[in-house]
Amino acid sequence: MAEATLPHGRPEVYEPSLFGTYSKKIGMWLFLLSDSLTFGALLYSYSYGRISIANWPTPFHSESIVNATIMTAFLLTSSLTMVLAVRAAVHGDAKAQRLWLLATMACGTGFVVLHGREWSHLIATGLTLPVFPAMPGHATTGEFADVAKNVPQFPATFFGLTGMHMLHVTLGVVYLGVVALRRNFIPILLLCWLGAWLGTPSYSPFHYGAHVLLIAAIICSVILWLKPKVYDAADVEVAGLYWHFVDLVWMFIFPLVYLMSARII
């Protein structure tokens, strides 16, 4: 047992933490461990298809590799800005903390936009899933129309894995937005939802995927209404753990999915 002085000055005895840190952080680590198994299973299923199917497609031209490399740079930079936000938070510099969090969100948004562009390009060239709405004039004639027909495991595992990661990045941006801006973030989130919903054509998967932002806005509103608070350094650190995990997962998706299926001529 250790003794410490509580903030109100009354000496108390408390049980030291088994892991030397606070409960919220341990909770986030446990969540991340469970989530890493989700991604582990998805990566294994992709890899299994990659080695077991002889005519596995290699659809990523140089342009796609450059795009994915820029996306990777965005995520790595966002991890740097996130760790600087945590540093500013523990030093009590609220302004710097907010600015670094906003910079992290900007990098995350850039990643999602580039990823969305990559998906749209692949879908336009015929690489699609049966659940996606048909794209007028392209689906049957595109470069990868045969791939979707002959090796359906590729689009299934590709869109499953990268879609799950994109969802995590999107929710990460929302999470950081709530920590940085609290209630002020809700109208911004609703505007983003409207922009994404109305700005994408009806055959795009993002037209319906945008509703994730609406659901997130509703959930965040309920949380902020039920438990309004000023997020402290511990909250920023826990949010940072989640964000770094998203970056970490991409460090495996990028080489396994993109670099191992590159078509460099």
Add this chain to the structure above:
Amino acid sequence: MEAFQQIIAEQVAERHRHHAKAQFFWVWGALLVMTAIEVYLTYQNLKPVRMLTILMGLSIVKAALIIGFFMHLKYEVSRMKWLTMSSLVICLVLMSIFFFPDAFRILYLGVK
């Protein structure tokens, strides 16, 4: 947050206050350099198995840097480090037990 949780959080924050800003920039630079190496290798048309081995090796180093420095696991107590990492590795090894026998069989059969 309960009072004793606040005390622990303050102790953790105190540890973080001593982290030099420069080390984060070094880690970020190292991660970018390793990414550049990966992309360079893609343009070298290496054999798939060799390429996969190098890429996974680099990815594991990158993951270790992110977990250690950005996620601050390097600065946690050893009990935390061992419990989190060993449980993760054990679970991934269990997945591999199902994955690798078939993977090796396919590789030895010559399917590329």
